Amino acid sequence: LLMAYDPARRLARLQVSLERAAVNARMLYEILDTVPHQRDRADATELKLGQAQIEFRNVHFGYATGGDILKGVSFVAEGGKTTALVGPSGAGKSTVISLIPRFYDPGSGEILVDGQDIAHVTKQSLRNGLAYVSQQPYLFEGSIRDNIRYGRPGATDDEIEEAARLAYAHDFILAQPQGYDTPVGENGVTLSGGQRQRLSIARALVRKAPILLLDEATSALDTESEAAVQKALDHAMSGRTVVVIAHRLSTIANADKIIVMRDGLVVEEGTHKELARRPDGLYARLHNLPGDIAEIAAGADAL
Numbered sequence: 001l002l003m004a005y006d007p008a009r010r011l012a013r014l015q016v017s018l019e020r021a022a023v024n025a026r027m028l029y030e031i032l033d034t035v036p037h038q039r040d041r042a043d044a045t046e047l048k049l050g051q052a053q054i055e056f057r058n059v060h061f062g063y064a065t066g067g068d069i070l071k072g073v074s075f076v077a078e079g080g081k082t083t084a085l086v087g088p089s090g091a092g093k094s095t096v097i098s099l100i101p102r103f104y105d106p107g108s109g110e111i112l113v114d115g116q117d118i119a120h121v122t123k124q125s126l127r128n129g130l131a132y133v134s135q136q137p138y139l140f141e142g143s144i145r146d147n148i149r150y151g152r153p154g155a156t157d158d159e160i161e162e163a164a165r166l167a168y169a170h171d172f173i174l175a176q177p178q179g180y181d182t183p184v185g186e187n188g189v190t191l192s193g194g195q196r197q198r199l200s201i202a203r204a205l206v207r208k209a210p211i212l213l214l215d216e217a218t219s220a221l222d223t224e225s226e227a228a229v230q231k232a233l234d235h236a237m238s239g240r241t242v243v244v245i246a247h248r249l250s251t252i253a254n255a256d257k258i259i260v261m262r263d264g265l266v267v268e269e270g271t272h273k274e275l276a277r278r279p280d281g282l283y284a285r286l287h288n289l290p291g292d293i294a295e296i297a298a299g300a301d302a303l
Protein backbone atom coordinates (compact mmCIF):
# COMPACT_ATOMS: atom_id res chain seq x y z
CA LEU A 1 0.00 0.00 0.00
CA LEU A 2 2.85 2.36 0.82
CA MET A 3 3.91 2.09 -2.82
CA ALA A 4 0.78 3.95 -3.86
CA TYR A 5 2.00 7.07 -2.06
CA ASP A 6 5.57 6.83 -3.27
CA PRO A 7 6.18 10.30 -4.79
CA ALA A 8 8.66 8.98 -7.35
CA ARG A 9 6.11 6.52 -8.62
CA ARG A 10 3.45 9.19 -8.78
CA LEU A 11 5.80 11.48 -10.68
CA ALA A 12 6.63 8.71 -13.12
CA ARG A 13 2.92 8.17 -13.75
CA LEU A 14 2.37 11.89 -14.26
CA GLN A 15 5.21 11.99 -16.74
CA VAL A 16 3.72 9.14 -18.71
CA SER A 17 0.35 10.87 -18.89
CA LEU A 18 1.96 14.16 -19.94
CA GLU A 19 3.90 12.34 -22.64
CA ARG A 20 0.75 10.71 -23.81
CA ALA A 21 -1.10 14.04 -23.94
CA ALA A 22 1.75 15.52 -25.96
CA VAL A 23 1.72 12.60 -28.39
CA ASN A 24 -2.07 12.87 -28.75
CA ALA A 25 -1.92 16.58 -29.52
CA ARG A 26 0.87 15.99 -32.00
CA MET A 27 -0.98 13.13 -33.69
CA LEU A 28 -4.04 15.29 -34.11
CA TYR A 29 -2.26 18.31 -35.52
CA GLU A 30 0.08 16.44 -37.76
CA ILE A 31 -2.39 13.99 -39.22
CA LEU A 32 -4.81 16.79 -39.92
CA ASP A 33 -2.16 19.09 -41.28
CA THR A 34 -2.43 19.04 -45.03
CA VAL A 35 0.77 20.99 -45.68
CA PRO A 36 3.74 18.66 -45.76
CA HIS A 37 6.49 20.23 -43.68
CA GLN A 38 8.73 17.26 -43.20
CA ARG A 39 11.03 16.19 -45.95
CA ASP A 40 10.29 13.09 -47.96
CA ARG A 41 12.96 10.97 -49.60
CA ALA A 42 13.93 12.34 -52.99
CA ASP A 43 12.52 9.22 -54.64
CA ALA A 44 9.32 9.06 -52.52
CA THR A 45 6.23 7.88 -54.39
CA GLU A 46 2.52 8.41 -53.73
CA LEU A 47 0.91 5.74 -51.58
CA LYS A 48 -1.57 3.72 -53.63
CA LEU A 49 -4.35 2.52 -51.35
CA GLY A 50 -6.39 -0.58 -52.04
CA GLN A 51 -7.62 -2.74 -49.16
CA ALA A 52 -5.56 -0.61 -46.73
CA GLN A 53 -3.82 -3.54 -45.09
CA ILE A 54 -1.13 -2.61 -42.58
CA GLU A 55 1.79 -4.89 -41.82
CA PHE A 56 4.55 -4.53 -39.22
CA ARG A 57 7.59 -6.68 -40.08
CA ASN A 58 10.07 -7.20 -37.28
CA VAL A 59 9.92 -3.55 -36.22
CA HIS A 60 12.48 -2.34 -33.69
CA PHE A 61 12.20 1.16 -32.30
CA GLY A 62 13.53 3.25 -29.42
CA TYR A 63 12.96 6.91 -28.58
CA ALA A 64 16.07 9.09 -28.71
CA THR A 65 16.14 9.19 -24.93
CA GLY A 66 16.33 5.50 -24.11
CA GLY A 67 16.60 1.86 -25.04
CA ASP A 68 14.52 -0.32 -27.33
CA ILE A 69 10.78 0.09 -26.79
CA LEU A 70 9.65 -2.14 -29.67
CA LYS A 71 11.79 -5.24 -29.86
CA GLY A 72 10.77 -6.91 -33.10
CA VAL A 73 7.06 -6.32 -33.56
CA SER A 74 5.31 -8.19 -36.38
CA PHE A 75 1.60 -8.32 -37.12
CA VAL A 76 -0.91 -7.76 -39.90
CA ALA A 77 -3.93 -5.50 -39.57
CA GLU A 78 -6.21 -6.74 -42.34
CA GLY A 79 -7.85 -4.25 -44.68
CA GLY A 80 -11.37 -3.30 -43.61
CA LYS A 81 -11.04 -5.16 -40.31
CA THR A 82 -10.55 -4.08 -36.70
CA THR A 83 -7.30 -4.94 -34.94
CA ALA A 84 -7.22 -4.28 -31.20
CA LEU A 85 -3.95 -3.66 -29.36
CA VAL A 86 -4.10 -4.71 -25.72
CA GLY A 87 -1.56 -5.25 -22.97
CA PRO A 88 -0.19 -3.75 -19.79
CA SER A 89 0.72 -0.08 -19.52
CA GLY A 90 4.08 0.64 -21.15
CA ALA A 91 3.89 -2.39 -23.46
CA GLY A 92 4.32 -0.12 -26.51
CA LYS A 93 0.77 0.15 -27.87
CA SER A 94 0.81 3.95 -28.37
CA THR A 95 4.27 3.68 -29.86
CA VAL A 96 2.99 1.20 -32.47
CA ILE A 97 0.18 3.60 -33.39
CA SER A 98 2.54 6.59 -33.67
CA LEU A 99 4.75 4.80 -36.20
CA ILE A 100 1.88 4.41 -38.69
CA PRO A 101 1.65 8.15 -39.60
CA ARG A 102 5.48 8.22 -39.42
CA PHE A 103 5.88 10.50 -36.43
CA TYR A 104 8.91 8.30 -35.91
CA ASP A 105 10.64 5.82 -38.19
CA PRO A 106 11.60 2.32 -37.05
CA GLY A 107 15.24 1.66 -36.19
CA SER A 108 14.94 -1.51 -38.25
CA GLY A 109 12.19 -3.55 -39.84
CA GLU A 110 9.43 -2.33 -42.13
CA ILE A 111 5.89 -1.06 -41.96
CA LEU A 112 3.92 -1.75 -45.11
CA VAL A 113 0.58 -0.37 -46.22
CA ASP A 114 -0.85 -2.42 -49.07
CA GLY A 115 2.62 -3.83 -49.61
CA GLN A 116 4.33 -0.43 -49.88
CA ASP A 117 7.02 0.42 -47.33
CA ILE A 118 5.78 3.64 -45.74
CA ALA A 119 9.35 4.91 -45.50
CA HIS A 120 9.30 5.18 -49.31
CA VAL A 121 6.03 7.07 -49.82
CA THR A 122 5.28 10.76 -49.35
CA LYS A 123 4.08 11.63 -45.85
CA GLN A 124 1.19 13.58 -47.27
CA SER A 125 -0.14 10.66 -49.30
CA LEU A 126 0.25 8.41 -46.25
CA ARG A 127 -1.50 10.79 -43.85
CA ASN A 128 -4.28 11.52 -46.34
CA GLY A 129 -5.27 7.89 -45.89
CA LEU A 130 -5.42 8.14 -42.09
CA ALA A 131 -7.80 9.52 -39.52
CA TYR A 132 -7.15 9.60 -35.81
CA VAL A 133 -9.48 9.78 -32.84
CA SER A 134 -7.78 10.34 -29.51
CA GLN A 135 -8.81 9.81 -25.92
CA GLN A 136 -8.95 13.51 -25.29
CA PRO A 137 -10.96 15.22 -28.00
CA TYR A 138 -9.62 18.67 -28.69
CA LEU A 139 -11.84 21.52 -29.81
CA PHE A 140 -10.33 24.49 -31.56
CA GLU A 141 -11.50 28.07 -31.18
CA GLY A 142 -14.23 28.51 -33.81
CA SER A 143 -17.66 27.22 -34.76
CA ILE A 144 -18.82 23.63 -34.59
CA ARG A 145 -18.73 23.59 -38.39
CA ASP A 146 -15.10 24.81 -38.41
CA ASN A 147 -14.19 22.14 -35.91
CA ILE A 148 -15.54 19.38 -38.10
CA ARG A 149 -14.15 20.91 -41.29
CA TYR A 150 -10.72 20.86 -39.73
CA GLY A 151 -10.69 17.16 -40.62
CA ARG A 152 -10.69 18.10 -44.32
CA PRO A 153 -10.51 21.76 -45.21
CA GLY A 154 -12.18 21.20 -48.60
CA ALA A 155 -15.29 19.56 -47.13
CA THR A 156 -18.62 21.10 -48.16
CA ASP A 157 -21.34 22.01 -45.64
CA ASP A 158 -23.33 18.98 -46.82
CA GLU A 159 -20.38 16.69 -46.18
CA ILE A 160 -19.94 18.19 -42.73
CA GLU A 161 -23.57 17.57 -41.92
CA GLU A 162 -23.35 14.02 -43.25
CA ALA A 163 -20.33 13.31 -41.03
CA ALA A 164 -22.14 14.84 -38.04
CA ARG A 165 -25.18 12.64 -38.65
CA LEU A 166 -23.03 9.52 -38.85
CA ALA A 167 -21.31 10.57 -35.63
CA TYR A 168 -24.67 11.05 -33.86
CA ALA A 169 -23.84 14.71 -33.41
CA HIS A 170 -26.34 16.36 -35.77
CA ASP A 171 -29.24 16.55 -33.28
CA PHE A 172 -27.30 18.04 -30.41
CA ILE A 173 -25.64 20.47 -32.82
CA LEU A 174 -29.05 21.72 -34.02
CA ALA A 175 -30.08 22.16 -30.37
CA GLN A 176 -27.21 24.64 -29.83
CA PRO A 177 -28.06 28.39 -29.95
CA GLN A 178 -26.63 28.90 -33.48
CA GLY A 179 -26.63 25.31 -34.70
CA TYR A 180 -23.53 24.53 -36.76
CA ASP A 181 -22.35 28.14 -36.37
CA THR A 182 -22.28 27.96 -32.57
CA PRO A 183 -18.83 28.90 -31.26
CA VAL A 184 -16.99 26.29 -29.21
CA GLY A 185 -13.55 26.26 -27.64
CA GLU A 186 -12.52 28.46 -24.75
CA ASN A 187 -14.94 31.27 -25.51
CA GLY A 188 -17.76 29.16 -26.84
CA VAL A 189 -20.49 26.96 -25.45
CA THR A 190 -19.56 24.17 -23.11
CA LEU A 191 -20.14 20.72 -24.51
CA SER A 192 -20.26 17.51 -22.53
CA GLY A 193 -17.48 14.94 -22.77
CA GLY A 194 -19.63 12.70 -24.97
CA GLN A 195 -20.55 15.60 -27.28
CA ARG A 196 -16.91 16.57 -27.69
CA GLN A 197 -16.06 13.00 -28.53
CA ARG A 198 -18.78 12.83 -31.16
CA LEU A 199 -17.48 16.05 -32.74
CA SER A 200 -14.01 14.58 -32.90
CA ILE A 201 -15.45 11.43 -34.50
CA ALA A 202 -17.30 13.63 -37.04
CA ARG A 203 -14.00 15.37 -37.75
CA ALA A 204 -12.38 11.99 -38.43
CA LEU A 205 -15.32 10.84 -40.57
CA VAL A 206 -15.26 13.92 -42.82
CA ARG A 207 -11.74 12.88 -43.87
CA LYS A 208 -13.19 9.76 -45.52
CA ALA A 209 -9.87 8.06 -44.89
CA PRO A 210 -9.71 4.27 -45.22
CA ILE A 211 -7.56 3.83 -42.09
CA LEU A 212 -8.71 4.83 -38.61
CA LEU A 213 -6.30 4.96 -35.69
CA LEU A 214 -8.19 5.02 -32.44
CA ASP A 215 -7.09 5.47 -28.87
CA GLU A 216 -10.15 4.36 -27.01
CA ALA A 217 -11.17 6.57 -24.11
CA THR A 218 -10.90 5.17 -20.63
CA SER A 219 -12.66 8.07 -18.95
CA ALA A 220 -16.19 7.28 -17.86
CA LEU A 221 -19.12 8.92 -19.62
CA ASP A 222 -22.70 8.68 -18.42
CA THR A 223 -24.58 5.74 -19.90
CA GLU A 224 -26.49 7.76 -22.46
CA SER A 225 -23.38 9.53 -23.82
CA GLU A 226 -21.51 6.27 -23.77
CA ALA A 227 -24.15 4.64 -25.97
CA ALA A 228 -24.13 7.57 -28.43
CA VAL A 229 -20.33 7.61 -28.64
CA GLN A 230 -20.30 3.87 -29.18
CA LYS A 231 -22.79 4.15 -32.05
CA ALA A 232 -20.71 6.94 -33.59
CA LEU A 233 -17.59 4.81 -33.32
CA ASP A 234 -19.37 1.83 -34.85
CA HIS A 235 -20.10 3.99 -37.90
CA ALA A 236 -16.57 5.32 -38.02
CA MET A 237 -15.09 1.82 -37.78
CA SER A 238 -17.33 0.07 -40.26
CA GLY A 239 -15.61 -0.78 -43.54
CA ARG A 240 -12.31 0.79 -42.44
CA THR A 241 -9.01 -0.66 -41.42
CA VAL A 242 -9.01 0.13 -37.72
CA VAL A 243 -6.10 -0.15 -35.32
CA VAL A 244 -7.43 0.57 -31.85
CA ILE A 245 -5.75 0.77 -28.47
CA ALA A 246 -8.65 -0.96 -26.82
CA HIS A 247 -9.80 -0.59 -23.24
CA ARG A 248 -13.43 -1.60 -23.46
CA LEU A 249 -14.19 -5.24 -23.25
CA SER A 250 -16.88 -4.90 -25.94
CA THR A 251 -14.37 -3.42 -28.43
CA ILE A 252 -11.91 -6.17 -27.69
CA ALA A 253 -14.49 -8.95 -27.91
CA ASN A 254 -15.78 -7.59 -31.26
CA ALA A 255 -12.35 -7.04 -32.82
CA ASP A 256 -11.46 -9.23 -35.79
CA LYS A 257 -8.01 -9.70 -34.32
CA ILE A 258 -6.45 -8.98 -30.94
CA ILE A 259 -2.73 -8.28 -30.65
CA VAL A 260 -1.51 -8.79 -27.09
CA MET A 261 1.66 -6.82 -26.34
CA ARG A 262 4.03 -6.95 -23.44
CA ASP A 263 7.36 -5.27 -23.02
CA GLY A 264 7.74 -4.25 -26.66
CA LEU A 265 6.74 -7.59 -28.15
CA VAL A 266 3.63 -9.24 -29.52
CA VAL A 267 3.14 -12.16 -27.16
CA GLU A 268 -0.17 -13.49 -28.46
CA GLU A 269 -2.62 -12.84 -31.25
CA GLY A 270 -6.01 -14.18 -32.21
CA THR A 271 -9.69 -13.55 -31.67
CA HIS A 272 -11.22 -13.08 -28.24
CA LYS A 273 -12.53 -16.65 -28.33
CA GLU A 274 -9.21 -18.14 -29.36
CA LEU A 275 -7.20 -16.20 -26.79
CA ALA A 276 -9.61 -16.70 -23.91
CA ARG A 277 -9.29 -20.46 -24.50
CA ARG A 278 -5.53 -20.54 -23.79
CA PRO A 279 -5.50 -20.91 -20.03
CA ASP A 280 -1.84 -19.95 -19.59
CA GLY A 281 -1.86 -17.00 -21.95
CA LEU A 282 -1.47 -13.38 -20.85
CA TYR A 283 -4.79 -12.49 -22.45
CA ALA A 284 -6.67 -15.18 -20.56
CA ARG A 285 -5.06 -14.06 -17.32
CA LEU A 286 -5.96 -10.40 -18.01
CA HIS A 287 -9.40 -11.41 -19.06
CA ASN A 288 -10.25 -13.49 -16.04
CA LEU A 289 -9.72 -10.62 -13.65
CA PRO A 290 -12.94 -8.95 -12.56
CA GLY A 291 -13.87 -5.43 -13.59
CA ASP A 292 -13.56 -3.64 -16.90
CA ILE A 293 -10.53 -3.83 -19.09
CA ALA A 294 -9.15 -0.45 -17.96
CA GLU A 295 -8.86 -1.79 -14.47
CA ILE A 296 -7.44 -4.96 -15.90
CA ALA A 297 -4.77 -3.00 -17.76
CA ALA A 298 -3.86 -1.14 -14.58
CA GLY A 299 -3.72 -4.38 -12.63
CA ALA A 300 -1.60 -5.93 -15.34
CA ASP A 301 1.38 -3.87 -14.19
CA ALA A 302 1.80 -6.53 -11.58
CA LEU A 303 2.12 -9.36 -14.11
Ligand code: ATP
Pocket (backbone or CB within 6 Å): 016, 019, 020, 063, 064, 065, 066, 069, 087, 088, 089, 090, 091, 092, 093, 094, 095, 096
Ligand atom coordinates in the same frame (compact mmCIF):
# COMPACT_ATOMS: atom_id res chain seq x y z
P1 ATP B 1 -0.15 2.94 -21.97
O1 ATP B 1 -1.29 1.96 -22.06
O2 ATP B 1 0.23 3.27 -20.57
O3 ATP B 1 -0.28 4.14 -22.84
P2 ATP B 1 1.49 1.75 -24.02
O4 ATP B 1 1.42 0.27 -24.16
O5 ATP B 1 0.73 2.57 -24.98
O6 ATP B 1 1.14 2.16 -22.54
P3 ATP B 1 3.71 3.36 -24.83
O7 ATP B 1 2.98 4.61 -24.49
O8 ATP B 1 3.94 3.03 -26.25
O9 ATP B 1 3.02 2.11 -24.09
O10 ATP B 1 5.09 3.43 -24.06
C1 ATP B 1 6.09 2.42 -24.13
C2 ATP B 1 7.33 2.96 -23.45
O11 ATP B 1 7.85 4.05 -24.20
C3 ATP B 1 7.08 3.48 -22.05
O12 ATP B 1 8.17 3.09 -21.24
C4 ATP B 1 7.04 4.99 -22.23
O13 ATP B 1 7.47 5.66 -21.07
C5 ATP B 1 8.01 5.19 -23.38
N1 ATP B 1 7.67 6.38 -24.17
C6 ATP B 1 6.46 6.63 -24.74
N2 ATP B 1 6.49 7.79 -25.43
C7 ATP B 1 7.75 8.29 -25.30
C8 ATP B 1 8.43 9.45 -25.79
N3 ATP B 1 7.81 10.36 -26.56
N4 ATP B 1 9.73 9.62 -25.44
C9 ATP B 1 10.37 8.73 -24.65
N5 ATP B 1 9.80 7.59 -24.17
C10 ATP B 1 8.51 7.37 -24.48
